[in-house]
Amino acid sequence: MSPRKALELTDAVKEYAGTPPVRALDGVSLTIEQGELAAIVGPSGSGKSTMLHVMGTLDRPTSGRVSIDGQEVSSLGDRKLSAVRSQLIGFVFQQFFLIDGMTALDNVANGLLYAGVPKRTRRYSAAEALVSVGLGHRLTHQPNQLSGGERQRVAIARAIVHKPAIVLADEPTGNLDSTSSEAILELIHQLHRAGSTIVVITHDVDVANALPRQIAVRDGRIEHDVRRSDQPISRTATVGHDSVVTT
Numbered sequence: 001m002s003p004r005k006a007l008e009l010t011d012a013v014k015e016y017a018g019t020p021p022v023r024a025l026d027g028v029s030l031t032i033e034q035g036e037l038a039a040i041v042g043p044s045g046s047g048k049s050t051m052l053h054v055m056g057t058l059d060r061p062t063s064g065r066v067s068i069d070g071q072e073v074s075s076l077g078d079r080k081l082s083a084v085r086s087q088l089i090g091f092v093f094q095q096f097f098l099i100d101g102m103t104a105l106d107n108v109a110n111g112l113l114y115a116g117v118p119k120r121t122r123r124y125s126a127a128e129a130l131v132s133v134g135l136g137h138r139l140t141h142q143p144n145q146l147s148g149g150e151r152q153r154v155a156i157a158r159a160i161v162h163k164p165a166i167v168l169a170d171e172p173t174g175n176l177d178s179t180s181s182e183a184i185l186e187l188i189h190q191l192h193r194a195g196s197t198i199v200v201i202t203h204d205v206d207v208a209n210a211l212p213r214q215i216a217v218r219d220g221r222i223e224h225d226v227r228r229s230d231q232p233i234s235r236t237a238t239v240g241h242d243s244v245v246t247t
Helices: 048-055 076-088 105-117 120-130 148-160 178-193 206-207
Strands: 005-016 020-031 037-042 062-070 089-093 168-171 197-200 212-218 221-227
Touching: 005 048, 020 048, 020 148, 020 212, 020 221, 037 048, 037 178, 037 206, 048 168, 076 089, 076 105, 089 148, 105 120, 105 148, 120 148, 148 168, 148 178, 197 206, 206 212
Parallel strands: 037 197, 037 212, 089 168, 168 197
Antiparallel strands: 005 020, 005 062, 212 221
16 A cells, blocks of 8 residues: 655746746645655755745645645635645744743644634643653743743644644754754654654755755755655554544
């Protein structure tokens, strides 16, 4: 049985208005299989941020197709696209985006707020997710009581709490010191081994080299796509977006 596709871009193009128009994404085709851990790496202006926005349905391609967990989403209306985004994609950002004055538990539980999940279930799932990222002892701490690495762990827990088909991590170590960065990379590997499908977008070649697949982007195109033979795709993941991550 062939692996299920967590995400697929087919001839994706993204142009921005100008004279001439700026083609930030130039006919990219890419498949991320369920259970993969991959890096999209490139310098500033390479198109990797545009690729993140298109992959994450934050922006629509000018042409081409985007499929998430087998669903073609490029032509969906805004409401349906927003539902797909909240159900199937987990986001981790460099800036954390945690709510001050709110505990780690409630910051993570907020990731389920628009999914119609009862409050008690939201908080229980949030506690499980925080335990899975090593913060079971920080449930009641607020962001200003946490280190940078701990805040990023809370952000990762929020991204995985709804068990998405794919997690997109945008420069997840960008605001951290080297020790915290290494700890976050190890956590990403742990989540991958547990079955998560994760794509890390980074400009840092060292971060990309620490992951089993590197997709290098330049001038809006894929320059090379290399899988390390010593780190195969995780097979812990099972079919269906509700079972990708085990907490």
